[in-house]
Amino acid sequence: MGCVASKAPVTPALDSSGASLDLENSEEFLPPSLLWNRPQLSNYEFGDQSESEESKKRSSAGTSSVSFPLRNLNWCTEGEQVAAGWPAWLSAVAGEAIQGWVPLKADSFEKLEKVMQLEKVSIALARETDTGRIVALKKVRFDNFEPESVRFMAREIQILRKLDHPNIIKLEGVITSRLSCSIYLVFEYMEHDLAGLSSCPGIKFSEAQIKCYMHQLLSGLDQCHSRGIVHRDIKCANLLVNNEGTLKIADFGLANILNPGEKQPLTSRVVTLWYRPPELLLGSTDYDASVDLWSVGCVFAELFLGKPILPGRTEVIILALLHSYLSLEVYKLMNC
Structure with a gap:
């Protein structure tokens, strides 16, 4: 299912550097504002990744795991994972997340363009040398191999491996090396995102297109919630769209698994500010998957308006x- 009439008029050109992927030396990048023809997002527009805040709450509550156990299974030892090519520092902390997988090799990919650069995370495009297929790479750098940061990255991997749905981005593998302090998450490539499409001059979504996108978004989100996963950063920039109009939910870096009936220490510093529900704006740490639905409503309004509805x-x-x-709506109702 796709909204074929809503694709962007131009797909960014990909200029190959002709070099194999380098795990450590890829500093040049193309700002996302050039790639998707929209203003670059300011810092306040991104969800706050408060891993340390939730971690401290868990420590005070006497729990040792991040959200769920990240231990090696008895039959899959750390030694076996290291022998398969995984770095010892990754296997020791995130053994369950990579269990059953073999790391992909960096020389199997040809570096193209880097499209986004944050403090410890960057997004790049690469070409698989054997097939010529374009993929997206999410590079995560760990300074001094901090176990807590590795655990949160492992949580993202484990959540993505639990999800299999046509409207959720697919994690295809992980690139790493024993000497590198970085890893690459390999994703299927999507040409656009809803934020870029809606901000393109001349693009105005029809009601049929908005209905199509919302159906896909809610279908993917239903898959998440039915498995106890709350995304915690639904926004137009995290909703990717290919040239066939298929929408996929991406960026599960702030996602968490909520266990019904189990009290969990959570943080209110999640969800990008413009899409953050009132209870989180007021500092609540006791919430459920409904926080995603408020964000969905903000996306729905943005597709109609062509701009965010709450740009504070x-x-x-x-x-x-x-x-x-x-107040305006109440006034209208009282004077009908």
């Missing part, structure tokens, strides 16, 4: 915008 720089500004919208 602070929690207070967004709450004030919400109050003004709700």
Whole structure:
């Protein structure tokens, strides 16, 4: 199922450097504002990755795992994983996340363009040398192999491996080496995202297209929630679209597994600010998968308007915008 009439008029050209993928020396990058023809996102627009905050809460509660056990199974020892090519530092901390997999080799991919650079994460495009297929690479760097950061990356891998749905981005493998302090997550390549499409001049989504995208988004999200997974960063920039109009939910870096009936220490510093629900704006740490549905509503409105519905720089500004919208609607109802 795809919304074929909504693809962007131009697909970015991919200029190959002709070099094999280098795990450590790939610093040049093309800003996403050039790739998708939209203003580059400011820092306040990204969800706060408060791993340490949740980790401290778990420590004070007497729990040792991040969200669920990340231990090696008895039949799959750390030694076996190292023999298969995994770095010892990764196997020791995230054995269960990589269990049953063999690392992909860096020389199997040809580096193309880097499209986004954050503090410890970058997104790049590469070509698989055997097939010529384009893939997306998410590079994660670990300074001094911090176990806590490795555990949170492992959580993302484990969550992605639990999900198999046409509207959820597919993790195809992991590239690493025993000497590198970085790993690459290998994903299928999607040409666009909803934020880029909606901001392109001349593109105005029809009601049929919006219905199509929302159906795909809710289908993918239903797959997540039915498995106890809450995404915690649904926004247009994380909803990828290919040239056939198929939508896939991406970026599970803030996702978590919520166990019904089990009290879990959570953080309110998740979900990108413009898509953050009121309970998180007010600091709640007791929430469920419904936080994703508020974000879905913000995406729905943005597709109609062509711009975010709550573009505030602070929690207070967004709450004030919400109050003004709700007050106006109450006034209209009272004067019908």
